[in-house]
Amino acid sequence: MADLIAVIFPTEEKAEEVRNKILALQKDYLIDIGDAVIAVKNANGRVKLNQLMSTTAAGAAGGSFWGLLIGILFMNPLLGVAAGAASGAIAGALTDVGVNDAFMKGLTADKIKDGEAVLFVLVKRVTGDKVLEALKGVGGTILQTSLDHTREDALRKALDAVPDAPSAAGV
Structure with missing residues (x-):
């Protein structure tokens, strides 16, 4: 724990x-x-x-990789990278790992x-x-x-x- x-x-x-x-x-x-x-x-x-x-940056990097692989399959790697980076960045921004951000902001603002x-x-x-x-x-x-x-x-x-x-x- x-x-x-x-x-x-x-x-x-x-x-x-x-x-x-x-x-x-x-x-x-x-x-x-x-x-x-x-x-x-x-x-x-x-x-x-x-x-x-930065979970946003990590998500964008991972999404770019997977987007490139999928883009190669469909003969359009640039479109795949762009779509993968965008979706990965969005997913990363919505992910909260470790200590909850709202908890930290709330505790800090008051104290x-x-x-x-x-x-x-x-x-x-x-x-x-x-x-x-x-x-x-x-x-x-x-x-x-x-x-x-x-x-x-x-x-x-x-x-x-x-x-x-x-x-x-x-x-």
Whole structure:
């Protein structure tokens, strides 16, 4: 079962920095995420979602491929690519993977100030102690989680902790 974690950061840049750190941890197989989205509230009060993957672009690419194959069968590959890309883009735009977009927008609109950002992470699997150590001192305020109280408290302490100073070995 996946866990949802939503953390408020003062700026979109800080949220992006933390998301990149989490993605680096994923490359080291310390965490497996299903989605990582940054929601930002602009001066008009509208919420913009910064998704990891564009389902519209992925749908268009897949549709183009299948359209090309079908177009070759009917001796009109260009028409097939165009029709496939259009139908794939529409299907991709209507697809919502990971965290529900309406949920993220609704939660963000009510809970943060203009210019702040919320990092939503859907965690499938995690090596807790190593990930908490890597996220030590990044800041942020927990908005909502599906973690139990013990793990949520450990995350809160790690976010608030002062990062370890580099050792003075060899000085």
